[in-house]
Every structure is written in C-alpha cells, then in structure tokens.
Amino acid sequence: MFFHWSELLVLPAVLLAMYAQFKVKSTFHKYQNMPSLSGKTGAEVARSLLNGSRLQNVLVELSQGFMTDHYDPRAGVVRLSPEVYHGQSVAALGVAAHEVGHAVQHGVAYVPLLARNSIFPVANIASTLAMPMFIIGLLLKTPFLMAFGIIAFTGAVIFQLITLPVEFNASRRALALLSDNGYLIGSEKKAAKAVLGAAALTYLAATLVAFMELVKLVIMMAESREE
Secondary structure, rough: OOOOHHHHHHHHHHHHHHHHHHHHHHHHHHHHHOEOOOOOHHHHHHHHHHHHHHOOEEEEEEOOOOOOOOOEEEEEEEEOEEEHHOOOHHHHHHHHHHHHHHHHHHHHHOHHHHHHHHHHHHHOOOOOHHHHHHHHHHHHHOHHHHHHHHHHHHHHHHHHHHHHHHHHHHHHHHHHHHOOOOOOOOOOHHHHHHHHHHHHHHHHHHHHHHHHHHHHHHHHHHHHHHH
C-alpha cells in the first residue's frame, strides 16, 4: 500500500544488513569451535579484565538467549549469553572482552558512550513515533506531521551514528586487553579480530539502513508537496 520507488534506494542497505547478520553468526560459530589456549571461560576472562581495569564493582552475569551479550551502564553489569559465559573459545573471549570494553568506556567517561546513553531515551521514543506520524501526515496531506516524523527519525539516525565509534572503540579495547593480559596469542588474535569485525559490520549496516530510510522519507515528503 505504501510502496514508493525510493524503497529501491533502501534495498542495497537492507541486503547489506542481512549479509551482516549472516556474517556475524557464521563467524561466531566458526571460531566458537576454536578453543582458546588459555582454557578460560568468557565469564572468567570478563571478571579478570574488569578487576585489572579497577572495575571490581561491575558484575558479570549470565543472560538468556543467543548473542544477547551487553553491558548495562545503569546496573553496572556485564551480561553474557550462555555461549560466551561458559564458552572457552576464541569467539567467547572476544565477545566477553568487547562488553568489558564498554564497561571500561563507562569507567573513563568515554564521551561518545556518554552521549549515546544520554540521548537513548529520546531517540527510542522518537524512532517509535517517527514512521506512524509520517504515514499519517502523508495520508492526510499534512506537511507538519510529515516534518515531525522526519525530525524524529533524524534523532534515531544520529543515535546510530554515535553508536559506531562506541562499538569500534570497544572492540579495539577488547583486543588490546586480551593481548596485553595474555589471553590470546598468535592466530587467536586474528580470529578474535574477525569475530569483532563481523559484529561491527552489523552496526555499520544498521546505520546505513537508517540513513537511507531518512533519505526515502525526505523524497516522499518533497514529492507530496509537489502534488
């Protein structure tokens, strides 16, 4: 019903996002079968790296579901999926260290992370309202509502853009922490980098999708005004 030719502009970004999801899962499964010579689990490595970073107050907890790993800055908790929490693979250690990287960012007041956390509530609400407001405005031929939807969606795009340096920096910190503390050696470093690189691609693809969706909305509004 709402198909517009500008959807074709978004399609390449959507295809990239689909590929990124496939890539991150396949790369994780590949290196999930590569045991780390350290013999440590993701939970043990996360705890050790946090302690070494003077973040003894940050907890390490088990979360449920596949690839649900994240750092909760409000609770001060690194939550790891079962595959990472109990896993002793290079993939598990890489993901665990990445989440520790976020905790370190929080601890040192890394500006992009603080900015992302501060705008998250607003960006979350804006992204929820953006499309409904735009579609209603389009159907009712109301420029104000369409403009509101575009402005709201712009906030979501900005959030995605800020997320990129946050995630890339966390991965760099993770690789440095694992290497400096002797948890990964030799080819294990390359494997962990591949896992984190695949994860980074998903964030890049999501940002591109959001940006192209914004372009689509602007084009649709411009054409609506010409009718």
